Amino acid sequence: MEITKKTIDEIDWSKEEENMRLVEAIFFISGRFLSMQDLISLSNLNSLVIKESIEKIKEKYQKENSAIEIVERDNLWKMDVKQEYHNIINKIATGSIEFSKAEQETLAIIAYKQPIKQSIIIKIRGNKAYDHVHKFIQLDLIKAKKEGHTNILTLSEEFYDYFNVSDENKNPLKEETSSDEEED
Incomplete structure (x- = not known):
């Protein structure tokens, strides 16, 4: 068999495709x-x-209107569903149509006040909040660290990924509240 430039190009293209599929599988x-x-280390x-494979995967998804x-964030990459489909994905991922209004309120308090004692959440939300906290721990949305007779609740990395929140260190509502309190 005679090796030609065309044959070498075909081999190179085949190898690029194989590399792209490998990186795509790792993300998946x-x-x-x-x-x-x-x-x-994985590939x-x-x-x-x-980097070339990531760019080709991005181009492929854009071309197919996938x-x-x-998603790239701080030199980290992840395969994800586009933002416009997150609502349906969240419904599927939670095993229910969506979080109940009560669950949403409990999670919002944890997100806003973290770190917060579970006993305070129960005082604010009532005994049903035990079930909410348990569900959030099972879904890996929050972390619970034992302290005395209660747990200290904080958001997990999964919370930020799940809700596609990019800046976990900044809560603009807390900053507004802090500056308002300083003015009083």
């Missing part, structure tokens, strides 16, 4: 943000090949 199965180091590819996209 991981379900979380991955660093370049994660991608290198055994170099960073340039991985409901899936590759």
